[in-house]
Amino acid sequence: MSTEFAPATGLLATLDLLRVSVGGPVLHVRLNRPAKRNALSDTLIQQLHTAFIHLPEGVRAAVISGEGNHFCAGLDLAELVERDVASGVLHSRMWHAAFDAIQFGQVPVVAALHGAVVGGGLELASACHIRVADHTTYYGLPEGQRGIFVGGGGSARIPRLMGVARMTDLMMTGRVFDAQEGMQVGLSQYLVAEGESLAKALALAQRIANNAPMSNFAVMHALPRIADQSQTEGLFTEALMAAVAESTPEAQDRLRAFLEGRAGKVVKSS
Ligand code: 1HE
Secondary structure (H helix, E strand, C coil): CCCCCEECCHHHHHCCCEEEEEECCEEEEEECCHHHCCCECHHHHHHHHHHHHCCCCCCCEEEEEECCCCCECCECHHHCCCCCHHHHHHHHHHHHHHHHHHHCCCCCEEEEECCEEECHHHHHHHHCCEEEEECCCEEECCHHHHCCCCCCCHHHHHHHHHCHHHHHHHHHHCCCEEHHHHHHHCCCCEEECCCCHHHHHHHHHHHHHCCCHHHHHHHHHHHHHHHHCCHHHHHHHHHHHHHHHHCCHHHHHHHHHHHCCCCCCCCCCC
16 A cells, blocks of 8 residues: 655745655655755755755655666765855754654654665764665765764764764775675665665555554654763663653553454564
8 A cells, every 4th residue: 555645735845955745654755966966065954954844734654765877975075165164063063953852752663775874974874763775775974985974973973873883894994885795784774676776665654643642752852862871871861761651541442452352463574
């Protein structure tokens, strides 16, 4: 069963570097600068930020994909101007704000990857909650070769996926991981056939949208923070989050549905 997607209206329709559509509870945000391989200009970063802080009513999960042959070529190098230290910090903080609105926003976000996922493109992907790659996907951090450093949250997020040593290798040597390697090291959670990542990401987003919002909230907001805490603090945060989630009427309804045989069992996927 495939959901019909319709172009978003209102503010989201005015974002010219994105193509935003809505299908039931799922928002699809497509980076729409294929002539520049979806390079992240300041305007594109601001439009992403705007989209994720103005989700239409009823949206419960989102997908980010890229138009054309590549997910995203990273920072728009044509905009890399000489900045003084203060404006350099503020520029990086603008990226942080946009990607924080994705990672710690209102709804889970699935990235549908293909082709180049490089530099800031990998930083964007790593701000999403689930990454689905197809076999054309490859990952690189060419900042080392360009004489710069990551600035879109990559140093905080990417090592949490694949470790500091692997990120060091990509940045220092220019090594590129193919889709299979990316899957093995934890950059993607799913690897699908060429051209299938968007369909898979949309299907996962549909499933995620069926979860109780409080469960999704807990996974998005509590899980990564607990991972940053000491065990003592983490266990306390977990206990609080569990108590909040369990006390919602939706949790009570869902537990009752299972006990009365009205909810699905946990079975092996076919
Ligand atoms: C760009 C960019 C870009 C393409 N900024 N314009 N990112 C990089 O170092 C990656 C640079 N890009 C590439 O390595 C390649 O373009 C790709 C492998 C992604 C795609 O190759 P291809 O052969 O399909 O396309 P192309 O011919 O290289 O590029 C098509 C056009 O897009 C061309 O412009 P045109 O006007 O000549 O047609 C390219 O100049 C343009 N283009 N990528 C600007 N990135 C917060 S800090 C984050 C730091 C970083 O992200 S550093 C990594 C930057």
